[in-house]
Amino acid sequence: MVSVAIINLTKTYGTTAAIKDLNLEIKDGEFFIFLGPSGCGKTTTLLCIAGLLKPDKGEVWLGNELVTSSERDVYVTPQKREVAMMFQDYAIYPHMTVFNNIAFPLEVRGEDKSEIVKRVTATANLLGLSQLLDRKPRQLSGGQRQRVALGRAIVRKPKVFLLDEPLANLDAKLRVKTRTDLKKLQRELGVTTVYVTHDQVEAMTMADRIMVQRDGVTEQIGTPEELYNHPANLFVAGFIGSPEMNFTDCTLIKEGARLWLDAREFKTPVPTQVAPKLESYVGEDLIMGIRPEDLYERKSVKGSTQKNALRMTVDIIEPVGPYLLLHLRKGRCSLVARVKHTTARVGQEVDIEMDPSKMHIFDKKTAKAII
Amino acid sequence: MRFPKPRRVTLYILLVFFAFLFLLPLWTCITTSFKPVHDVIYTTPVELPLSPTAEPLITALNIMQRPLLNSFTFTISAMILSCLLGSINGYILTKIRFRGSDTVFLFFSIGIFIPYQAVLVPLVLTMSKLGLFNHIEGLILTHTAYGIPITTLLFRNFYGVIPNSLIMAAKTDGAGTWTIYRRIVLPLSLLPFVVAAVFQFTSIWNDFLFGVALARGSEAQPASVALANLRGTTEFQWNVQMAGTLWYALPVLVIFFVLGKYLMRGYMAGAVKG
Numbered sequence: 001m002v003s004v005a006i007i008n009l010t011k012t013y014g015t016t017a018a019i020k021d022l023n024l025e026i027k028d029g030e031f032f033i034f035l036g037p038s039g040c041g042k043t044t045t046l047l048c049i050a051g052l053l054k055p056d057k058g059e060v061w062l063g064n065e066l067v068t069s070s071e072r073d074v075y076v077t078p079q080k081r082e083v084a085m086m087f088q089d090y091a092i093y094p095h096m097t098v099f100n101n102i103a104f105p106l107e108v109r110g111e112d113k114s115e116i117v118k119r120v121t122a123t124a125n126l127l128g129l130s131q132l133l134d135r136k137p138r139q140l141s142g143g144q145r146q147r148v149a150l151g152r153a154i155v156r157k158p159k160v161f162l163l164d165e166p167l168a169n170l171d172a173k174l175r176v177k178t179r180t181d182l183k184k185l186q187r188e189l190g191v192t193t194v195y196v197t198h199d200q201v202e203a204m205t206m207a208d209r210i211m212v213q214r215d216g217v218t219e220q221i222g223t224p225e226e227l228y229n230h231p232a233n234l235f236v237a238g239f240i241g242s243p244e245m246n247f248t249d250c251t252l253i254k255e256g257a258r259l260w261l262d263a264r265e266f267k268t269p270v271p272t273q274v275a276p277k278l279e280s281y282v283g284e285d286l287i288m289g290i291r292p293e294d295l296y297e298r299k300s301v302k303g304s305t306q307k308n309a310l311r312m313t314v315d316i317i318e319p320v321g322p323y324l325l326l327h328l329r330k331g332r333c334s335l336v337a338r339v340k341h342t343t344a345r346v347g348q349e350v351d352i353e354m355d356p357s358k359m360h361i362f363d364k365k366t367a368k369a370i371i
Numbered sequence: 372m373r374f375p376k377p378r379r380v381t382l383y384i385l386l387v388f389f390a391f392l393f394l395l396p397l398w399t400c401i402t403t404s405f406k407p408v409h410d411v412i413y414t415t416p417v418e419l420p421l422s423p424t425a426e427p428l429i430t431a432l433n434i435m436q437r438p439l440l441n442s443f444t445f446t447i448s449a450m451i452l453s454c455l456l457g458s459i460n461g462y463i464l465t466k467i468r469f470r471g472s473d474t475v476f477l478f479f480s481i482g483i484f485i486p487y488q489a490v491l492v493p494l495v496l497t498m499s500k501l502g503l504f505n506h507i508e509g510l511i512l513t514h515t516a517y518g519i520p521i522t523t524l525l526f527r528n529f530y531g532v533i534p535n536s537l538i539m540a541a542k543t544d545g546a547g548t549w550t551i552y553r554r555i556v557l558p559l560s561l562l563p564f565v566v567a568a569v570f571q572f573t574s575i576w577n578d579f580l581f582g583v584a585l586a587r588g589s590e591a592q593p594a595s596v597a598l599a600n601l602r603g604t605t606e607f608q609w610n611v612q613m614a615g616t617l618w619y620a621l622p623v624l625v626i627f628f629v630l631g632k633y634l635m636r637g638y639m640a641g642a643v644k645g
């Protein structure tokens with residue numbers, strides 16, 4: 001159980017940079033998630049931590065031990081790192097039974113026969129594999145293979161778990177259950193865990209902290225709440241949250257002492273508490289973001305638009321569980337609002353109001369969040 | 372009743388014709404082996420013997436016994452050695468890799484294309500210097516060395532298909548290079564081992580040139596050379612020659628019958644997702 005530190009890590013394959021200058025500190029016992037779209041360098045980062053890949057530049061520390069440094073020519077082999085990794089393609093040994101697969105790391109370490117049987121049995125019970133111990137991998141379903149791979153990683157007590165999309169292939173129900181089990185297990189063992197996923201719901205529910213990656217670059221590191229409530233840029237804002245945050249192009253204008261966001265179809269005042277931060281952007285193009293659950297429907301009053309409300313046409317109504325998603329349109333502006341119930345029908349107009357304190361504003365040029 | 376399509380029929384006729392053509396020498400070899408001298412003269416080779424006898428087979432075996440044993444000894448030893456070394460080479464060239472491993476592989480590939488004749492003189496000189504001329508050990512060494520390039524190529528291509536993540540998983544599980552080879556790579560290599568073994572067995576067993584150059588007329592003489600000598604010593608005994616040929620061809624035929632199905636079989640099912 002150690003912390004993991006990554007300093008200036010860079011890895012290039014030919015001309016594609018898989019990781020660019022990554023800096024990261026994962027705390028002892030933390031459940032840390034790499035979140036990002038396919039090809040953003042998540043697996044590559046894990047391989048560097050495990051020592052299966054030598055980076056072009058940078059250092060990796062496990063606790064107080066420097067395990068990789070291209071500058072200082074330090075390289076500790078994966079066998080000596082006490083890191084357990086579960087691979088994206090499972091990589092279970094096709095010629096061994098489930099039992100032997102899970103037992104392999106213990107056998108290689110020369111554990112006692114009885115101890116091996118005890119621990120493999122316990123792990124198999126935990127993962128619901130007890131009935132399958134004599135099977136060969138080709139006799140297993142995708143989800144069962146995944147659990148074997150997970151079992152092989154957790155059967156020993158390593159310093160760090162590296163889990164590469166461990167739940168990707170499970171059906172929805174089993175995924176939710178395994179998610180909880182895994183999280184509980186990690187709490188109990190207290191093993192520092194680095195977990196890769198491109199499923200943001202998984203990341204939000206399991207992580208202590210999340211790093212959002214894109215094209216080898218870190219977009220933001222923070223707790224799930226921080227990422228959700230204070231996304232650092234447009235990418236994170238759009239990547240996290242489902243349905244996605246609404247974005248609208250707008251211009252910041254000043255009328256008298258008051259700042260307004262002008263989106264052509266509508267105009268909304270900037271809340272006074274954030275106004276000072278925006279003062280310098282007057283006249284510039286900005287992007288306003290608002291999450292679907294921060295939009296409300298107001299009972300429309302015939303003939304006139306309510307104050308601060310936007311009258312929009314309902315395009316589609318999508319029921320998702322206890323909520324309804326209203327797809328709204330006005331001119332070139334379209335929004336999605338998440339509401340509990342509505343009296344509106346498709347094609348009708350509704351008045352939409354937003355909570356200004358929940359508004360996100362991004363600089364269009366840099367894509368960075370201003371508030 | 373459904374009639375097969377004309378194209379099919381033509382295909383089958385052609386296949387049967389060619390199979391017949393290829394099997395004809397074997398057939399004459401078998402019939403002649405069971406013929407006494409009289410029948411050899413008075414029947415065509417294709418015909419069955421008039422009064423079948425095992426005499427030629429026994430005579431031939433008496434002469435060929437020792438050479439056949441020699442051939443077995445060095446063929447099997449060199450086959451095992453070249454397969455094992457080729458497998459280790461293939462593993463290192465694909466899964467360990469090192470600076471210049473591609474260049475090393477290039478040299479191995481060149482080794483495949485060196486004709487036997489080109490190395491004959493230096494080979495004989497080297498073997499006599501080593502004191503291995505006219506010794507079985509010399510033949511083992513030569514055939515092993517000559518087999519390594521092709522087995523290396525074969526194993527390298529096969530190991531290229533074993534997912535790297537399997538090797539990486541074994542590394543994080545704590546297995547060292549040799550343990551990974553023994554516990555992961557080797558058990559997955561049944562198929563290439565069968566292919567390489569069959570290939571090596573036939574080409575070493577059938578070799579004549581190295582045998583003649585390194586052990587002609589000696590105690591260590593291989594069966595291929597002894598077979599050629601059958602003609603020289605006992606003139607025009609076609610039946611004995613054919614019987615000798617039959618003895619000589621038997622092991623290779625048996626191997627193909629027994630192991631043929633393995634040559635067809637895939638062995639990697641279930642290794643990775645999907």
Ligand SMILES: Nc1ncnc2c1ncn2[C@@H]1O[C@H](COP(=O)(O)OP(=O)(O)OP(=O)(O)O)[C@@H](O)[C@H]1O
Pocket residue numbers: 013014016017018036037038039040041042043044045088198
């Ligand atoms: N062995 C390799 N050779 C060349 N390019 C590679 C290699 N491995 C990865 N890459 C490239 O590096 C980038 C990062 O790959 P990586 O496997 O880390 O992505 P990832 O975030 O794990 O994606 P996914 O979610 O699809 O698994 C990709 O653009 C990929 O094409």
Ligand SMILES: [Mg+2]
Pocket residue numbers: 042043044088164
């Ligand atoms: Mg990946």
